[in-house]
Amino acid sequence: MAFLDIQHLEKSFGPTRVVKDFNLDIEKGEFVSFLGPSGCGKTTVLRMVAGFAAPTSGAIRIDGREVTGLPANRRNIGMVFQSYALFPNLTVAENIGFGLKVAGEGKAAIARRVGEMLDLIGLPQLGGRYPFQLSGGQQQRVALARALAPRPQVLLLDEPLSALDAKVRISLRDEIRRIQRDLGITAIFVTHDQEEALSISDRVVVMHQGIADQVGTPFEIYNRPATRFVAQFVGTLNLLDADVLDATTGKVRLGGVPVALDQPLHGRPGERISLAMRPESVELGRGDSDRVVLSGEIAAVHFLGSVIRIRVAVAGQFVSLDTFNQPDRPPPSVGTTVEVSLPHRDLLVLAA
Amino acid sequence: MRERRLWSWLAVALGGLYFLLPLVGMFDFSMRMQRDGYSFEAYRVVLADPQFQQTFGYSVVLALLTIVLGILLIVPTAYFVRLRFPGLRPVVEFLTLLPLVIPPIVIVFGYIRIYNTSSVLPLTGSWWGTNLLILFGYATLSLPYMYRSVDTGLRTIDVGSLTEAAQSLGSGWTRILTVVILPNVFVSVLSGAFLTFAIVIGEYVFAALLNVGSFGPYMVWMGGNRAYEPSALAVVAFAITWACMALIQLVTRFSKFSSVRR
Numbered sequence: 001m002a003f004l005d006i007q008h009l010e011k012s013f014g015p016t017r018v019v020k021d022f023n024l025d026i027e028k029g030e031f032v033s034f035l036g037p038s039g040c041g042k043t044t045v046l047r048m049v050a051g052f053a054a055p056t057s058g059a060i061r062i063d064g065r066e067v068t069g070l071p072a073n074r075r076n077i078g079m080v081f082q083s084y085a086l087f088p089n090l091t092v093a094e095n096i097g098f099g100l101k102v103a104g105e106g107k108a109a110i111a112r113r114v115g116e117m118l119d120l121i122g123l124p125q126l127g128g129r130y131p132f133q134l135s136g137g138q139q140q141r142v143a144l145a146r147a148l149a150p151r152p153q154v155l156l157l158d159e160p161l162s163a164l165d166a167k168v169r170i171s172l173r174d175e176i177r178r179i180q181r182d183l184g185i186t187a188i189f190v191t192h193d194q195e196e197a198l199s200i201s202d203r204v205v206v207m208h209q210g211i212a213d214q215v216g217t218p219f220e221i222y223n224r225p226a227t228r229f230v231a232q233f234v235g236t237l238n239l240l241d242a243d244v245l246d247a248t249t250g251k252v253r254l255g256g257v258p259v260a261l262d263q264p265l266h267g268r269p270g271e272r273i274s275l276a277m278r279p280e281s282v283e284l285g286r287g288d289s290d291r292v293v294l295s296g297e298i299a300a301v302h303f304l305g306s307v308i309r310i311r312v313a314v315a316g317q318f319v320s321l322d323t324f325n326q327p328d329r330p331p332p333s334v335g336t337t338v339e340v341s342l343p344h345r346d347l348l349v350l351a352a
Numbered sequence: 353m354r355e356r357r358l359w360s361w362l363a364v365a366l367g368g369l370y371f372l373l374p375l376v377g378m379f380d381f382s383m384r385m386q387r388d389g390y391s392f393e394a395y396r397v398v399l400a401d402p403q404f405q406q407t408f409g410y411s412v413v414l415a416l417l418t419i420v421l422g423i424l425l426i427v428p429t430a431y432f433v434r435l436r437f438p439g440l441r442p443v444v445e446f447l448t449l450l451p452l453v454i455p456p457i458v459i460v461f462g463y464i465r466i467y468n469t470s471s472v473l474p475l476t477g478s479w480w481g482t483n484l485l486i487l488f489g490y491a492t493l494s495l496p497y498m499y500r501s502v503d504t505g506l507r508t509i510d511v512g513s514l515t516e517a518a519q520s521l522g523s524g525w526t527r528i529l530t531v532v533i534l535p536n537v538f539v540s541v542l543s544g545a546f547l548t549f550a551i552v553i554g555e556y557v558f559a560a561l562l563n564v565g566s567f568g569p570y571m572v573w574m575g576g577n578r579a580y581e582p583s584a585l586a587v588v589a590f591a592i593t594w595a596c597m598a599l600i601q602l603v604t605r606f607s608k609f610s611s612v613r614r
Contacts, residue, residue: 052516072519079520085513089535099521143517150521 001064003028003186004049004154009058011044011210018044020210022058029184031177033197036207037233042190043158045207049188050156051075062153078147078185082159084139086131092142093118093127099150117145120179137168144176148183155180155187161196173200194234198222206230228350231276238279238319239350244271256315259292262344274350279309281346282321284338291341294319298336312340375590382583394584403570404585408553411567414483415552418490419545422498423534425491427541430502431533434511441503448499451492456557459489464561482562489558494548501547505540506533542603546596554589 002025011019019041026032034042047053049060051072060068067075086095096117097110105113118124121141131139140160147155157176161169177200180187191197197204198218206213206221206229214226225231232239242252242259246269250261254275267273286293296314308331312319321340323331332338385393398404433444451459463485467475475481511533518528534541556568571589575582 050516050520052519072516073522073524075520076522077520079517081513081517083510083513085510085517087514087517087532087536088509089532089538098518098523102522102527146517146521156520 001061002026003030003063004188005059005061006045006049007059007061009045009048009060010056011041011048011053012056018210019048019055022210022212024205024212024215026186026188028063028186031180031187031189031200031202033189033191033201033204034207035191035194035197035204035234037192040207041210042205042207046156046158046188046190049154050077050079076150076153078150078152078155080140080143080147080155080157080160082162084131084136084143084163086139086143086146088131090130091127092123092129092131092134095131095142096127096146096149098146103150113149117149120148120182121145121175135168136164137172140164140172141175144179148179148185153186155185157187157189159190159192161191161193169196176200198234206233208233225276225348225350228274228276231348231350236279236320238277238282238321240275240277240314240317240319241272242275244269244273254292254294254314257294259294260344261292261347261349263349265349276348276350277319277342277346279320279322282319282340282342284310284321284323284332284340286339287341291343292347293339293341295337295339298332298334298338301331301334303331312338314340375587378583379587382580382587385580394580395588398574398581398584398588407565407567407570410565411553411555414487414490414566415549417487418494418552419548421487421491422494422544422548423541426495426498426502426544427534427537428529430499430506431511431529434503434506435515445499445503448495450495452496456489456493456555457561459492460558460561463489476562482564486558486562486564486566489562490548490552490555493551493555493558494544497547497551498541498544501540501544502537505537509533509536539604543600546600550593550596553592 004024004026006022006024006026009019009022010017022041022045024032034045036042044053048055051067051070051074055068058068059066062075062077087098090098093114096114100110100113114127115124118127121144123138123141126134126138126142131142134142140163144160160176161173164172173196176189189197189201198221201218203215204218204221205215208227208229214221214230216224216226221230221234225234225237228239231237240254242254244265244267245251245253245258247265247267250263250265252259252261252265252273252275261275265273294312294314296312296319298310299313299318300311302309302311303325306325307322308325310321310323310331312321319340382394383390383392385391385397429444433440464476465471467473467481467485469477475485514532514536515528518532523532554568554571555566556572559566559568560572571582571585574585
């Protein structure tokens with residue numbers, strides 16, 4: 001049995017169902033991210049795990065113990081908030097020691113643990129400061145230490161990096177992951193930032209309209225998106241409509257040209273399907289023989305420095321592709337007729 | 353530009369005169385008890401009067417008890433309204449404003465009608481009962497000031513997140529209210545408390561009609577029977593109110609964990 005086990009979780013606010021039949025098993029020490037746009041239900045699931053919201057139905061078990069009906073203060077869960085939520089009237093050390101004091105630990109034990117935590121977050125000299133005397137990044141580190149100090153079974157992070165500037169966000173993201181690994185604590189991280197989710201998670205749950213659209217490793221989520229939503233939400237994606245010619249051999253008509261996909265398809269001849277491709281897998285030119293080739297006209301060229309993003313119009317649809325900048329090869333100009341190609345295996349057929 | 357400034361100063365000066373002249377006159381009069389010049393004789397007489405000491409002491413104790421009752425009543429109410437029933441805020445705000453709309457005399461007549469000696473709960477029949485009644489009455493009078501200031505204090509902190517943070521760290525409601533919420537709205541509670549103190553110290557209607565020996569009726573009695581002492585007493589009462597106001601400012605300024613430096 002998994003360490004954190006969420007079964008058939010549902011949540012409705014009046015007639016609106018915000019979480020629909022959510023199931024997830026998380027192993028001990030795993031770092032799982034809930035990724036999705038705002039309003040997809042990811043924070044609601046997190047709040048139900050924390051005990052701040054009661055599920056309409058379903059069950060949550062932590063380490064074999066049913067916690068669904070347990071109040072938040074008896075779940076032994078650490079929580080980090082987007083707004084830090086440090087107690088303004090307490091010093092950094094008092095904030096970190098708060099949970100231990102509630103648990104009735106002795107002064108010496110609290111002082112020792114607070115010292116350990118301050119070292120862990122790299123702020124050993126700031127124990128006597130008040131939260132308003134710290135930067136955003138420091139406050140969030142303290143909030144992390146405060147959540148971890150009472151040795152919770154599960155650590156929940158609700159968009160902890162959203163209020164920070166870009167540079168701090170990246171360094172703190174890596175630090176959160178390092179600390180989580182060092183302590184071997186099970187963690188759920190809620191974010192709407194796909195780069196954040198992909199870069200630090202063991203597994204990512206992509207949520208859409210209250211449903212877990214796909215659960216998988218970052219590699220799987222990015223390279224094998226299960227639904228059109230996941231494909232569009234995670235990374236940049238070219239989506240092209242194609243008509244099925246022969247489902248068994250995987251032949252479709254794309255941009256007026258018959259294309260062999262080398263994979264069997266669902267759907268009858270003449271039916272319209274969606275094909276997706278990542279910009280980095282498409283190249284200018286025909287390339288090797290074993291590739292899907294499309295011809296079109298350059299519609300736009302965006303010079304981004306090391307990368308050049310080119311938009312090619314293919315029979316009324318657009319394909320974006322990325323190429324590296326090479327000083328001796330200037331990008332093609334708009335209006336030029338070109339051929340673009342990609343390996344068969346990089347062409348994804350998406351469910352609606 | 354300069355002309356506009358002149359008008360502004362003129363307006364300030366006129367307003368200042370309107371408020372200060374009567375005070376200056378009163379202060380001047382209170383110093384003339386002895387024929388041969390200015391003296392603090394009237395103040396000496398008032399402060400040495402055992403009745404002054406007794407009534408003032410009584411009112412101070414009553415004011416402090418009112419503040420404690422107000423805090424116990426208002427802080428949890430305002431907190432839960434903000435946290436759990438934000439839709440009820442206009443209703444609660446309206447209710448707390450009622451003591452400003454309904455004259456104290458109406459309230460006290462209501463009390464006397466309901467709690468008289470021939471009623472089910474004859475509070476007016478005993479010393480304890482009467483004091484309890486007047487305490488509840490004063491807590492009612494302090495509602496508009498206490499609720500507003502506490503609510504304003506709660507607005508400046510993220511009540512929801514702080515509560516959830518404390519809960520996730522194992523806290524129950526009592527600890528959340530006393531260790532997390534109250535210290536963070538302490539300055540607001542204090543400003544409400546000082547206003548309450550100023551109101552209770554000078555209150556007359558409740559005290560007179562419930563026949564308790566507090567400072568308000570003493571001032572009125574003094575006004576009817578003496579010449580110079582009432583002015584001295586009025587100046588003392590003003591000084592107390594101003595001291596309360598000054599304390600609000602001081603506490604606000606020196607709150608050590610406030611992020612707002614003034």
